[in-house]
Amino acid sequence: MEKIIIGLILVALVFGCISExxxxxxxxxxxxxxxxxxxxVNFQKHVQAYFIGQPNLGELVAMDSIAHxxxxxxKESGYLSTASIADLNxxxxxxxxxxxxxxxxxxxDALLSEYLSDGGKIISILTLNELMPVGCYAPENMPIKCSTxxxxxxxxxxxxxxxxxxxxxxxGSEDIIPNLQGSAQNLxxxxxxxxxDVNNLAYIKSEDTPQxxxxxxxxxxxxxxxYDPGVTTRIFTDAILYLGGAER
Numbered sequence: 001m002e003k004i005i006i007g008l009i010l011v012a013l014v015f016g017c018i019s020e021x022x023x024x025x026x027x028x029x030x031x032x033x034x035x036x037x038x039x040x041v042n043f044q045k046h047v048q049a050y051f052i053g054q055p056n057l058g059e060l061v062a063m064d065s066i067a068h069x070x071x072x073x074x075k076e077s078g079y080l081s082t083a084s085i086a087d088l089n090x091x092x093x094x095x096x097x098x099x100x101x102x103x104x105x106x107x108x109d110a111l112l113s114e115y116l117s118d119g120g121k122i123i124s125i126l127t128l129n130e131l132m133p134v135g136c137y138a139p140e141n142m143p144i145k146c147s148t149x150x151x152x153x154x155x156x157x158x159x160x161x162x163x164x165x166x167x168x169x170x171x172g173s174e175d176i177i178p179n180l181q182g183s184a185q186n187l188x189x190x191x192x193x194x195x196x197d198v199n200n201l202a203y204i205k206s207e208d209t210p211q212x213x214x215x216x217x218x219x220x221x222x223x224x225x226x227y228d229p230g231v232t233t234r235i236f237t238d239a240i241l242y243l244g245g246a247e248r
Contacts, residue, residue: 046071047244048090053077053097053127058230066237069246080108088115092244097125099188121221121243125229126190133199133219134192134226152191156206157184160215160232164201168242169218173234187227189213202235 049072055063063072077098088094094115109129112122116131124132128151160177162170178185184207194200194217202215204227216235217224223243229236241248 044069045244045246047092047240047246049073049093049095049240049244050075050079050088050091051095051097052079053099055097056228056230058228058233059097059125059236062230062233062236063240065233066241066248069248070240070244080111083111085111085114085118088120091120093121093123093240095123095125095240096127099126116221119221121223123223123225123239123243125225126188126227128190128192131222132224133195133217133222134214134224154189154191154206154211154213156187156189156204156211156213157208158187158189158204158206159184160202160204160227160235162201163203163215164199167199167201167218169216169223169239170201170235172238172248173232177232177235185231187231189226192226195219 047070049070051059051063051072051074053075054077055074063070072095080094080096088111094112109131112129112131116122122131128134159180162173162175164170165175187204189204190213192214194214198217198219200214200217204213204215206212214224214226216226216239218239221243223239225236225239229239238248
């Protein structure tokens with residue numbers, strides 16, 4: 001009897017009735033669970049960030065809303081002046097919010113430049129230095145170093161308008177924030193202008209005066225917010241996830 005069974009199996013294999021991948025019982029080997037990795041592993045990236053300065057409530061709410069993708073640590077405003085590149089090891093993004101302060105000290109510029117060269121990313125909020133994708137309004141050839149203290153701060157009532165409809169930072173947001181049915185926002189903006197060859201993602205239009213200002217500008221791993229991103233939490237969180245290489 002055993003010889004008959006073996007003979008039938010060999011005939012089935014020859015004529016393709018049973019494949020070697022299926023095995024004798026007919027269940028695909030691919031259907032068996034992969035025991036080499038835990039079944040609950042999350043394969044999406046978790047972003048590590050330093051927040052330099054003191055985040056406001058809107059920024060905290062935004063960052064906490066993506067806690068499943070982001071771990072951030074708050075550092076004092078002077079942290080970058082004493083930090084070394086080794087201190088930034090493993091940090092995907094540095095978020096700098098030092099409004100009304102200047103960070104344009106040589107040590108900070110050199111550190112951030114090295115950090116970017118090593119693959120790091122930066123989000124700057126109303127904080128300027130030579131690495132930002134925006135610059136000061138100044139006469140041509142005027143040797144003005146672009147710092148927050150050297151330009152005009154404006155208090156306006158306005159809205160944020162999308163300028164790029166396909167960039168990942170703004171693609172999920174409304175075209176106008178707040179929409180025209182809602183009240184315009186009181187915003188603090190700086191009189192800056194985008195540099196050449198940058199991605200202008202959004203702009204701010206004042207409803208008090210016929211003025212527009214850059215809102216969100218991106219280039220080479222640096223995103224600059226020219227207003228408090230806590231009022232547009234979706235754009236802020238999408239900027240973090242985009243720079244960090246993570247998905248929502």
